[in-house]
Amino acid sequence: MLDETEFAEVSSLYRAAFRSEKPKGLSLEALFAPVSQAYERLTGYAGRQPNAVIHHRIAQYGPPSTACGNPLRTPEARYCAACGKVRHEQGDSSR
Incomplete structure (x- = not known):
């Protein structure tokens, strides 16, 4: 990359x-x-x-999934398309 x-x-x-x-x-x-x-x-x-x-x-991709390690498809992705793990933002207690 x-x-x-x-x-x-x-x-x-x-x-x-x-x-x-x-x-x-x-x-x-x-x-x-x-x-x-x-x-x-x-x-x-x-x-x-x-x-x-x-x-x-x-920069085209998001951070790695905390479950499977694959990069999220975009920086704004809310979940991992590979494993389905929902992304939790640091400091976001609403999820």
Whole structure:
């Protein structure tokens, strides 16, 4: 997963690849290679598809479930979609 600084770098490369004129004979894989290479350099994970990389942003997800450890689907999620555990906010005694 990428923090905001890392995501800014990767998403900038992703946008640049989309905006660039594709040279004749260059594959889409080669055009987006800088995205995958930056992700590998930042995380140590190789072989990620650029479209998948763009979804590996920490801020996009909520905290881990206290029951199963999976990240909540959004920062505002009220329960874990994986296990159903209701999220209790710190200091919220109404739940």
